[in-house]
Amino acid sequence: MNVSQINELARRYGTPLFVYEGRKIKEHLGILQKTFKPVKGEIFYAMKANPRLAILRSFRKAGVGIEAVSWGEVRTALGAGYKGRDILFNGNGKTESEVDSAVQQGVEWFNFDALDQLDILEWVAKKHKRKLYALLRAKPEIKSVTHPHLAVGERGSKFGFLRGEIPEILRYAKKLKYALLSGLHTHFGSQILNVAPFLQAARFSRDLFEEIRQEGFPMEMLDLGGGFGIPYAEKDTSLDFKALTEGYREVLAGFRGRVVFEPGRFLVGSAGVLLTRVVSVKRGPGGDFLVLDAGMTENIRPALYGARHRIVSIDDARLMIDYTVVGPVCENSDCFGNFKLPEMRRGDLVLILDSGAYGSSMGSIYNSRPRPAEVLVLDGKLSLIRKRDSLPSLWMGET
């Protein structure tokens, strides 16, 4: 995008505004397809990263499945034209009614993190007189390789079972008639930029999968989760996909079964920017603050996990100044960090890069802030894919 296109977008749709580039989504999908090709890996997009219908539709057209973690996500994917059989329903707290609704729509694969969750699958399947396929989620116990809030494969995480717990689960699962233990699921963290932990988790999962198969279960799906990181900060390096491809090829050589991956962030993260306007410049002995019209309500990642996004001005021809860049939300943690930027004036536009994943999807209406509009540029065509919230829509449901 050039400067005049950015100015035009801001004028037409207002700020803050999420802008996605379909070309980059396709490019990143291509990288993963190439990486998983030698092991015939199937991709189920983790739609929690960005659930916009237009984005889901483009994945559907590209033959990508969906990983959903709530009935709301399943329903959204159906709304984007997905069939139940193309949706994998994960989550550590699925209710009976969520599972029931999903089964009625043809969803067949569900993971489970607890025995009572497996019970729910059995009851619902029995009620509908159908078989369901259950994926046991295991913890590969990989030491923290990412922010603690994102490291979900460790001993104390609420997700999955420890290796030592699995014999008892297998004894239990053997007695079930409708929810068939047919796969293994591991997802050990997000925003991971090293190859080694992915391969360590794949080895762990492959071995455990074979052990469960030897116990007589009809094991079919090995789901290795997501977690593929993108370079956000200036210092980040990209994941080495060549090494990852070779590693998976070696670890999964001779594997019999479906291999599944659930990437979210990598597919959409770098394809989005958050276009925002400077609303105040406050300089003084307490610091030089640049206040944007976007904050933690549009991007909670810095406040939630200390994430750093690159922030750039659309005009570089000015004196560079150190700023603490903040949002307008009434929280001290509404802060994007310290940046050197050209001298800014009220009304200037800046871009928060790599905002395509976990930006809009984790957004909130805190401080009664309407959620921003979102646009997608796909095949040379610009479309408004989500309207800015109107204030009355925030009051809906109130009496």
Ligand SMILES: Cc1ncc(COP(=O)(O)O)c(C=O)c1O
């Ligand atoms: C079970 C599961 N699968 C896939 C993902 C997607 O992770 P990422 O966006 O890092 O690829 C997540 C993210 O939280 C997850 O919990």
